[in-house]
Amino acid sequence: MFHLVDKALKELVTGILEKAEFSPSQIDVDFKAPAENTAPQACKIMVGLYLYDVREDLTRRTSGTIRSADPSTGKPIEHDPPRYARLSYMATTWANSPLEEHEVLAALHTEASKTTLLPVNFPPEITALDRQAHLTVATPTTEDRVLTELWSALGTPLRPFLSFTVTTPLLSFTRLTPAPTPRKVRLTAQAEPKPKPPAIGRPADRAVLGGALATVSGTAEQDATVQVRLDGHDLGHAVRASDRSWSLSLESPAGAGEHKLTAEQRTRDDGPWSAEASCSVTVLGKPxxxxxxxxxxxxxxxxxxxxxxxxxxxxxxxxxxxxxxxxxxxxxxxxxxxxxxxxxxxxxxxxxxxxxxxxxxxxxxxxxxxxxxxxxVQRENPDPLVTLTRPTRVTKWQDFDVSGTGVFGQGTVTVENKVDHHPGWASITEELEVDSENKWAGRARGIQKGKRTLRAVQTINGNDTYSEELEIEVKA
Structure with missing residues (x-):
């Protein structure tokens, strides 16, 4: 039984120090007797809980008969009252400095004094009696001489400590006779099971959608009717859940922005709407x-x-x-x-x-x-990848020679003439090959007289690359 009190005290001390913002990795609690060479590991705080005295609390001894339920069978039994033990612990602290030790003692004193009960995980026989362990902290002791002799026996200089006194019931009672079983008659009406709330499965809560919100689905009670609302507006559709699943297609999909969906159900056609579920969703706008x-x-x-x-x-x-x-x-x-x-x-x-x-x-x-x-893309040097050499003489509607440079091993080159109508440029050559010296040449179809603008284009790495535009004069 004492080891259960030890465990409860350790959990109490650890919880108080964590609440005082000491890291759990810093805290070390043991139950050894304090010794002169006791010292915590580096960057550690050690709390010693030394059980130095065990005696029966005679003020709590009673006589008579107690009735309780047998933990194994649940049947009523009678037995004599439990006795109580008073466990006295000496709580000492060991840290890197006396100030830090005093800080730990202060935290233990302040927080442990706020309760008079110690939550001990008693066995079922004690739990059935609804008995609890009582805790007192730093109460004046009448055995000062005993404590002085104890420090001397431990061979340790006196240091500040807190007294933790735990009064706990003991598993020491003897079962007497089975108690007579009272006759009970209970009339109860079986309550209708509470329906599970509906759930919205798709879209998920806080989902971010790339396309418009067009479909909502989820689960509900078997054969329940589900009503869905979007941003507080009734969508006007109720769908009956089949195999606990339901789905609803929106007549007008929800566009860009933040939206709130709610779903509620009723399990009878004439029943009330109840058990609402909700989720929020964001539909992306156009970048x-x-x-x-x-x-x-x-x-x-x-x-x-x-x-x-x-x-x-x-x-x-x-x-x-x-x-x-x-x-x-x-x-x-x-x-x-x-x-x-x-x-x-x-x-x-x-x-x-x-x-x-x-x-x-x-x-x-x-x-x-x-x-x-x-x-x-801007050029990093003045040398263009595709060039068009200015033709020497061009006469209207007569074919003429064109030439320039490109990139060998890429696409073919064509020469285009700027026109006034869509799409703005018209090809005036066949597809011309670029040789290993990055040169190309060919014949262009005749064009109308006047000032004209020409350019060469080659597909390089899958993208159209253009030469500088040349303005020429076409003679009559």
Whole structure:
């Protein structure tokens, strides 16, 4: 029985010191007698709980007969009253300095004095009697001489301590005779089981969606009717749960923004609506790209905004919205939704035009995609990848020679003439091959007289790369 009191005291002391903001790894509680060479480990606080006296508390001894339930059978039994023992503990502290020891003693004294009961995990025989252990802290003792002799016997200089006195019932009583079983008659009405509340399973609470909120589903009581509301507005649809599951498709999907869903059920057609469940969900808005100051001399840095307070990564993709476009770079947005992505230079080709999209994928695997932005990567040196040599003489509607440079091993080169109608440029050559010396040449179809603008274009690494535009005079 005493070991149960030891365990309860240790838990009490540890809990008080943790509440006083001492780290659990610093605390060491033992039950050894204090000795002169006692010392805690480095950065540790040791509390010693030395049980120095055990005696019966005669003031609590009683006589007579007590009735209780047999823990093993539940049947009533009679026995004599339990006796009580008074356990006296000497609580000493050992730390790195006397001040720290005093701080520990003060915390133990203050907090332990707030209760008169010690929660001991008694065996069922004691628990059935509804008896408890009582705790007193730092009460004046009448055995001063005994304590002085105790310190001398331990061979340890006197040091401050707290007295912990625990009065505990003992498992010392003797069973007498089985108690007569009283005859009881109880009339009860079986209560109708309380229905379990409904639950919203999809979307999950606090979910962030890339696409519009179009479907809500979850669970409810078997054959219950479920009513769903969006942002406080009745959706006008009640669905009957089958196998405890239900689903509802929204006639008008919820768009960008924060939304609150609620679901409530009733288990009878004429019963009340009850047991409400709720969840919140965020639908991503369209990301926004801030157009570069000079899109024809793009340095590789792009910025913009997305829906605030979303942790989903912003991806910059080229050529097509995700997931088909080429991933150039990514960055997590700040809490206000601002983001900036600097694309690594090795992912870009100087002089090449890119069609860029900012994308975020929601937890529903749907993408929120920005409007496209077209940029041309600035060249790091003056030598262009694709050039067009100025033709010497061009006469209207007569074919003429064209030539220039490109990148060997990449796509073919075509020459384009700027026109006034859509799409703005028209090809005037066949596809011309670039030789191993990075040169190309061919014949262009005749064009109308007057001032005309020409350029050459080659597909390099999957992206269209253009030469400088040449303005020529077409003779009559």
């Amino acid at each position: 926004v790209i801030t157009p570069p100051k000079d899109p024809n001399q793009w340095s590789g840095t792009l910025s913009g905004t997305v829906t605030p307070d979303t942790y989903l990564t912003v991806e910059i993709r080229s050529g097509h919205p995700s997931p088909d476009g080429a991933l150039l770079g990514s960055q997590a947005p700040s809490t206000d939704g601002a983001w900036t992505v600097t694309v690594p230079k090795e992912n870009l080709t100087p002089g090449t035009r890119y069609v860029l999209y900012a994308c975020q994928m929601g937890e529903d695997a749907q993408w929120a995609v920005s409007d496209p932005v077209t940029v041309t």
